[in-house]
Amino acid sequence: MNPHSTAGPPEGTIRWRVALRSARGTVFGFLATAEGRAQFWAEEAPERDGTIHFRFPNGERLEAQVIECLPPRRFALRYFAGSRVTFSLTDDNTGGCVVTLEEHGLTPGQERENAPGWVSVLLALKAAADHGVDLRNHDPRRTWGQGFVDN
Secondary structure (H helix, E strand, C coil), X not given: CCCCCCCCCCCCEEEEEEEECCCHHHHHHHHHCHHHHCCCCCCECCXXXXXXXXXXXXXXXXXXXXXXXXXXXXXEEECHHHCEEEEEEEECCCCCEEEEEEEECCCHHHHHHHHHHHHHHHHHXXXXXXXXXXXXXXXXCCCHHHCCCCC
């Protein structure tokens, strides 16, 4: 599943990495704040009492529990179907960072379905953090479910 690792992630896990020019503190803000998440991930995603209330362009909603928040190194939550999603941020020694995303607890079908979606999310994060650009179309008629590459 992961073209960047010879060993690959364990079964039931997705793992992707992306290099960003932005410092990990900046990137962490995109992951751990409602304002940041709204710039690349969901139409809105406020957090109340340790739960993020996502609203996606297609109208779908999700309550995701924050299970780890270690600024600026790691941010993890319970996501769809109870999976665990962890964003780990490491310095790249050039002023930027590397974000490693792992989603654990997936069936093989969920792995196949979720893997390309995380690529879309990570590239939207890179565009927002590094370039101030929102790649999403924000059109409920043109969502992932209709075959559009959009968060």
